[in-house]
Amino acid sequence: MACFTLTEDAGVAHLVMDRPHEMNTMSPQMWRELEALLDQLHRSTSVRALVISSTGRHFSAGMSLDVFKSGAVKLDDRTAEGRASIVDLLADMQQVFNRLDDLRVPTIAAIHGGCIGGAVDMVAACDIRMASSDAFFCIQEINIGMTADLGTLQRLPKLMPLGVVKELAYTGRRMPAARALAVGLVNEVLDTQDACVEAALACAREIAQKPPVAVWGSKQALHYARDHSVKDSLQQMGWLQAAIWQNGNLMEAFAAAQAKRPPVFADLAPLKFFREG
Numbered sequence: 001m002a003c004f005t006l007t008e009d010a011g012v013a014h015l016v017m018d019r020p021h022e023m024n025t026m027s028p029q030m031w032r033e034l035e036a037l038l039d040q041l042h043r044s045t046s047v048r049a050l051v052i053s054s055t056g057r058h059f060s061a062g063m064s065l066d067v068f069k070s071g072a073v074k075l076d077d078r079t080a081e082g083r084a085s086i087v088d089l090l091a092d093m094q095q096v097f098n099r100l101d102d103l104r105v106p107t108i109a110a111i112h113g114g115c116i117g118g119a120v121d122m123v124a125a126c127d128i129r130m131a132s133s134d135a136f137f138c139i140q141e142i143n144i145g146m147t148a149d150l151g152t153l154q155r156l157p158k159l160m161p162l163g164v165v166k167e168l169a170y171t172g173r174r175m176p177a178a179r180a181l182a183v184g185l186v187n188e189v190l191d192t193q194d195a196c197v198e199a200a201l202a203c204a205r206e207i208a209q210k211p212p213v214a215v216w217g218s219k220q221a222l223h224y225a226r227d228h229s230v231k232d233s234l235q236q237m238g239w240l241q242a243a244i245w246q247n248g249n250l251m252e253a254f255a256a257a258q259a260k261r262p263p264v265f266a267d268l269a270p271l272k273f274f275r276e277g
C-alpha cells in the first residue's frame with residue numbers, strides 16, 4: 001500500500017501522509033515514494049503550491065524504529081567502508097528534504113498531533129508551517145541516543161531562536177503548538193486538524209493566484225538570502241530580477257485590477273530537458 005496520496009486542484013497540490021495506523025513513520029518505502037513524488041511535483045507545470053498534511057493521531061512519529069532494530073544500518077561497522085556507507089546513506093536521505101526545501105513552488109505543512117524526529121526535519125524544510133492546537137514538536141533523536149541529522153539542527157535556527165532550538169535538541173522536550181507559535185516556528189494555530197488543513201489550503205490557493213515566476217523568484221531570493229550575506233543577496237537579487245521581470249505579468253495584474261477580475265498568469269515552463277515525462 002502506498003504511503004501517500006496526492007491530489008491536485010486549481011494549481012494546489014495536496015500530499016497526504018496516509019499510513020495512520022503506523023503513525024506515518026518513515027520507512028524505506030516512504031523515503032522512496034516521497035523522493036519520486038517530490039520529483040514529480042518539481043517538474044509539474046500546473047502545480048503552484050503544495051500542502052503537506054497527514055492522517056491519524058499524529059502528523060508523523062518520525063523514522064520507523066524498525067529500521068534501527070532491523071540492523072539494516074550497520075552502525076557497528078567500524079571500518080572506513082562502513083563509516084562511509086553511513087555518510088552516503090545520510091546524504092541520500094538529506095537530499096530528499098533538500099529537494100523539498102528547493103521545490104519550485106511554495107510548500108505549507110499542516111501539522112497535527114506529534115511531529116517527531118524526522119518529521120521535524122521534514123517540516124523545517126517547508127516554507128510555511130501551520131498547526132492545530134493539539135500539535136507538538138519533539139527533537140526525539142536525543143531521547144533515543146542520537147543527534148538529529150536530516151536538517152533540524154541546520155534549518156530550525158533559521159526559523160526560531162537558537163536558544164530554544166538548543167533547549168529542544170538537548171532535552172528532547174515536547175514543544176506544544178502554542179509555544180511553536182510564540183517562537184515563530186508556525187504561522188498560525190487552528191482549533192482542529194480540519195481547520196488547520198483548510199487554512200493551509202486557503203493560503204496555498206492564494207499563492208496559486210499569484211504570478212508563478214514571481215513567486216518562484218521570491219522563493220529563490222529568500223533562500224539565497226537565508227544562506228548568504230545581505231550584500232551578496234542584494235547583488236544576486238539584481239541579477240535574478242533582471243532575468244525574470246516580466247512586463248506581461250505587470251500589465252496583466254494592472255488590467256485585472258482595473259477590470260475587477262482575477263488575473264491569469266502563465267504556468268511555469270516544463271523542466272524536461274533530459275528526462276521523459
Ligand SMILES: C/C=C/C(=O)SCCNC(=O)CCNC(=O)[C@H](O)C(C)(C)COP(=O)(O)OP(=O)(O)OC[C@H]1O[C@@H](n2cnc3c(N)ncnc32)[C@H](O)[C@@H]1OP(=O)(O)O
Nearest residue numbers: 025061062063064065066114116117118119140141144150
Ligand atoms: C532521522 C530521523 C530520526 C528520527 O525520527 S528519531 C525518532 C524516532 N521516533 C520515535 O522515537 C518515536 C517515539 N514515539 C513517541 O514519541 C510516541 O510513540 C508518539 C508521540 C509517536 C505516539 O504516542 P502515543 O499516541 O501515546 O502512542 P504510543 O502508545 O506511544 O505508541 C503506539 C505504538 O507505536 C509505536 N511507535 C511509536 N513510534 C514509533 C516509531 N517511530 N516506529 C515504530 N513504532 C513506533 C510504539 O512503540 C507503540 O507500540 P506498541 O503499541 O506496540 O507499544
